[in-house]
Amino acid sequence: MSSEENLSADVVIVGSGVAGSSIANELVRAGISVIVLEAGPRVDRQHFVENFRNLENKPSYQEPFPAVPWAPHPPNQITPNEYLHTSGPDAEAYQQVYLRMIGGTTWHWAGCAWRYLPSDFELKSRYGQGRDWALKYDDLEPFYYQAEVTMGVCGPDPAVEDLGSPRKQPYPMEALPISFAAQQFRKLIDEKTPWRVVHEPQARNTRPYANRPTCEGHNNCMPICPIGAMYNGSYSVYDAEAAGAKFIPNAVVYKIERDAANKRVTAVQYFDPDKGSHRVTGKYFVIAAHCIETAKLLLVSADEQSPDGVANSSGHVGRNMMDHTGVQVTFISGDQALWPGRGPLETNVIDNFRDGDWRNERGAYLVHMVDDNQVDLATQMAIAKGYVGRELEEQIRYMAAHTVRLFSHNEALPDPNNRLTLSKTKKDALGIPHPDVYYKLPEYTVRSCEHTRKVFRELIGHMHGTEEQWTPGYFPQDHPSGSTIMGVDPRDSVVDGHCRTHDHDNLFIASSSVFSTVGTGNITLTVAALALRVADTLKKELTHA
Amino acid sequence: MPKNRDCPSAPLWAVSPNRMRLSKLLRMSRRDVLLSGMGAALAGSAAEAGEPDAQNGALAATDPLVQQFMVLSQRLTDRDALDARIGAALCMGIVQSGAERKTQLQALHTVLTKEQYASASDFARAAEKQDAALKDVIHEIMTGWYRGVANGKVVVYRSALMFDLTKDAVFPKTYAAGGPFYWTSKPPEVAKPNGLPALSPSKFVVEPT
Known part of the structure; x- marks a missing residue:
């Protein structure tokens, strides 16, 4: 089944968490049209508050946020898991939780808004460990501040x-x-x-x-x-919507189309909950779907042009999985x-x-x-x-x-053997494979x-x-990162210092998946700062085009 | 056009944790009613203590089992006054949490009526001595009143006794009423208690997140 409608925008964003909604908000206020596709439903705070109050196991952060069948997320941190299947010597240390719904996982974060240290971006050159990022702290500093203002830090x-x-x-x-x-x-x-x-x-x-x-x-x-005294992604969603951005909930993106040269993305396709397929075209595309789901989507989109997955000529999509253990x-x-x-x-x-x-x-x-x-x-x-x-x-x-x-x-450190792959046996209600992760600390x-x-x-x-x-x-701290790692060399990394994929000129990634190392502070502010930097790049390119 | 799914077709409330627990509970309850119905037919007896009202599914405060439960609860909490409506709901949850619970409650009540106990600890000690299995149902009664939980389900949240005990220092989560920055003030000191446990210790497993 396919839709006749013509969905198109200057920028199409997959994912409505902090990263996707912040980019949408920036772009739409600069006169750029935006469509945000969110796999999960539109939700409200009071429903979750009521769920929490009625919850017997109060420390279960995931339980007040039940998933919908078409956009499953891990129900808990228990291994084996119903959705995120971890294996390897430290499988339990990678049993992450996150949320698929409008506003994203910051519905249940603690609001810790750390900037990384300058050394976190230069681990290899300073300490001979891991990698260096393809950007320096100073490149990100203005965007850290912008993120702090947006979120209210x-x-x-x-x-x-x-x-x-x-x-x-x-x-x-x-x-x-x-x-x-x-x-x-x-x-x-x-x-x-x-x-x-x-x-x-x-x-x-x-x-x-x-x-x-x-x-x-x-x-x-x-x-x-x-009471909403703590920021979460839903506020950037509301701001972006008020300025004219279009958010489509329950839109599960399953394919990223490219042109004949495989250099530019032309459209994404999504399933609605009844598995009706819809196509959305745009000039630029941003995948901002959380570390796990972003890598999953790139891998699911494999086809003849890109048999190992989109943006994956390096073979590093899904590798280098990190966390704060x-x-x-x-x-x-x-x-x-x-x-x-x-x-x-x-x-x-x-x-x-x-x-x-x-x-x-x-x-x-x-x-x-x-x-x-x-x-x-x-x-x-x-x-x-x-x-x-x-x-x-x-x-x-x-x-x-x-x-x-x-x-x-x-x-953690980026290790290519710590790897996310598509499950060969488990699929969700739409037939999309679940994520598997092998992890050794x-x-x-x-x-x-x-x-x-x-x-x-x-x-x-x-x-x-x-x-x-x-x-x-x-135990996992739910700060997964590294699955589309940043680097200067397209042979061993997925995105460049501006979070643009090496393989596709108009495809960007805004997620902790681009982290080259994971530092120590909670990851969200750095995710937001990187996303705002992506917005800045897109604004410049679209305004000058 | 895509359908408007701002309110998803599978409504979130229908799959919320409590709702799932509730449906499980109802399923159990139906089975239990069937079983007890069969039992009643075989025994040729009619209405029995501890049977939920057919119309509202609740136990009445006047139900003999609830009355026994309240007497037990007052002894086990060392408190004279407990809310009978909460007691009826907790009693029903405990009865539904296991086939043996009703009999155990009645057995516990029998122990209580045999002797005059000066304290909750004296009574609990005697009960466990008589039948080690009674420890479990005492745990359930304690969990009910102090945590507000029975049969794995929240019966009351703010009214759980654990919050009554600590209300001079902390608020139940999501119900703070001290105003911004109340948390900088000094909370009350608490002397180290020297009372002893009455029951043998049980393994405590922190539930996973």
Whole structure:
């Protein structure tokens, strides 16, 4: 079945998350016509808030966001998984979750809005590890700021607390005041260690901003901010739509057409939920469909012209899969009551391990002391210990006030053997193959995690901690990256420094899939900055054409 | 033209986690009703304690099993006052969570009526001593009142007792009411408790995300 309609725009974007919607918003405001194709449905915040409140397993960030049959996403981080099939020695460390719906995965992010460090872009030349990006920090700096303004990022004054990423402008909003628990943690780090705790930059309002309210500390950034004080991709969708961009939900792109020379993309084709096929033509195309789905789409589009997949003359589409692998421990502090869970989830970070000469041997990382309400966990633990009645109530209060959780983001390296391929056996309701990922943790990351465990043990000692519960093995931090890696050499990379595919002049990729290394900070701000840089390139080319 | 699917044909509410749990629960309940109906026919008896009302699917607060459940709950929480409507809903969830639960609740009630217990701990200790399997149903009662959960489903969220116990320090997630930056203030200190567990410990598994 094929549609008669004529869908066409200057720029056709696949994916409506932070990257796709930010590009749409920029372009449409410059008078450029835009169509955004989103595989999943249009959704609303209150529905998710209600789902969350009715959820028995509250830490299950994915569960309030059920997928639709035509755009499945991983239901959880459990291996084996119903959608993202991981294998290899560290299969469980790559069991990522993400969302396919209007607005994308930032429906359940924590708002952590880090800039990468200049060294993160030059890992190879500075430390002899991994790769260099095909751009430098300075190339991205103006777009980092633009992304911070768009998203509404609060952060510390660099004169007081320099986070290591040089800024030409102050943060759009003042830093979020940290909780009592985080204040005590910072005091302890100051007094007992050579390290420091910094304010985490966050896409969260510390004053009314962009028609959204000030954060009220509902402590539910993940899985859903109930009031929209935290930015998510849906706001860029609304802005772009208000300016005239056309968003088509439930449009599952399954094919990327090229011209006879295989140099330019001419159209994309999508299925609607009834598998009716539609064709959308344009001058430029941007795939902004998340690291996993972007690589999947390029591979699914394989044909006679490109038997290994679109934009894949290098053979690197789907390779170099990276993440911030995590180490996590929960314990009971023996010191004063902290009562975590007052305020936003993630507000403070130990940043001393983000960079150093040792990066020639082991990966960098950062440490979060998570400010997560522990009342439910304390209750479950106290019941399991066998308490009832008054004694149970005393235990709940004590453990809720003293439970501490630490986790890290440990840097991966691009390894071509860590690879996404199309499932040969599993397909979705439209007949599109599920993604398979083979994953083995780089030794570089393993050494980094070992260092983190030592640091955590030291911190537990300083806090007179007991009842340590280490999350087994290595766990995914849902920051997948690298599947369409950036580089200067078309023989071993998929996109250039402007995120343009080496193979197709008018095809761009806006996603963490272009990352050449993964650094330590949460990936979203860098995704947004790269996307805005793509928008800038497109504006120049379309305006001058 | 593509159809307008802003409201997808498979409505999201129909596939939300709770809805899925609810349908599972209803399926179980139908089967249980059938089984219990067969049992009742064989035994030649009619209405029984702990049977949901046919019209609204709920247990009545006046149901004898709910009344026993409330007496048990007050003893096990060391509290005199508990909400009977929440109790009826929790009782139904617990009964539906396993075929043996109803009998266990009744057995637990029998233990309670045999002796005067000074505390929840004394009673729980005696119950487990009499029948180790009663520990599970005590866990379910504790989980019901303190977490607001029965049969894997949220019965109440904000009204769960764990939030009542901690309301001087933290808010239930999504229900903060302290205003911006309330979190910078000092929360109450909590002395280390010295009470002992009454029941033998159980394995605790953190549910995966």
